[in-house]
Amino acid sequence: MDREFGQQLIDHLQAGIILLDQEGRVLAWNAWMVRHSRLTFSEVVTRRLDEVFPEMQHTRLQDAIEQALRFRLSSMLAPGLNAAVLPLDHQPGDRRLARRMQPLIYVTPMRHAQYTCLIQIQDMTAMVRRERRLRAQSTQLIATTYRDALTGVGNRRRLDHDLAAIFGDAQNKQHSLALLMIDIDDFKAYNDCLGHPKGDECLILVATALQEGLRQRGDCVSRYGGEEFALPLPETDRDLACSIAERLRLLVEGLGLPHPASRVGQLITVSIGVSAMVPVGEQSPSDLIGQADQALYQAKDEGRNRCVYFGADPHAVPLCPHPLGPIAVSSSRR
Helix, strand or coil, rough: CCCHHHHHHHHHCCCEEEEECCCCCEEEEEEHHHHHHCCCCCEEEEEHHHHHCHHHHHCHHHHHHHHHHHCCCEEEEEHHHHHHCEEECCCCCCCCCCCCCCCEEEEEEEECCCCEEEEEEEHHHHHHHHHHHHHHHHHHHHHHHHHCCCCCCEEHHHHHHHHHHHHHHHHCCCCCCCCCEEEEEHHHHHHHHHHHHHHHHHHHHHHHHHHHHHCCCCCCEEECCCEEEEECCCCCCHHHHHHHHHHHHHHHCCCCCCCCCCCCCEEECCCEEEEEEEECCCCCCCHHHHHHHHHHHHHHCCCCCCEEEEEECCCCCCCCCCCCCCCECCCCCC
């Protein structure tokens, strides 16, 4: 009677129960295991578990069973860290669940005449799916929080996040990093002449051109504010930063967007301030921003539609000269 009651008890558990002897052979197999493995107790009794499930050979589950039987060590195998080594399936009536189960497995040594091993299996499929869904929602929320609503590129929060990460990495590894500050020339006059809806279209087109002109997937243009954009560049020295700036300047000019009120020409153009450094001492991202901002103001002062590099040497040779917009070199201005 006690044995029958014990069997009824484990059969009513909403978890798989397997008991192995000291040789790894099946001694107990509850109704949950029958339901999800489609193997009856009579089909598995006295057989080694790795014979019943050849898939588990040379896996962490087999190692855990051996550790339990030989050294009396318990183990837990989480579905996120271990492949689903047991071919346990959901029933057709289990709605919205994938057929293959994601089990959480506990392996526990037990003392009964000789040492045996208890295996408990819990179905974590719904929880795993819920965690994945929450992770995807979190990623989407972060992406939305970091995206400029109008242009679709990064916003100021994204810039602050990216620049802090890139700056910290450059500081630790003593690599060079760079920053481009990009401003649409005479954008206020464009808005006043053509109206704000046209101004919004212009911002979108310029932002798209800047983002598409990047060198690698990890680079991200962010809208700094108004008609101004910023681009942090990891592992980038002065020469490379100036080359990237000039390419972006030409891409925007190449859009051919008419600007009837421009003091530069008849098309939408940008001015770009460039700064680069290997961070040392007490320098911070604000130092890089300040330098790029000063270079940008000099680009405007010198006629716009050009790239200017912030540098300490006012007599330095201009970088990457181009007849439509030479790269100039700015002196430090405090």
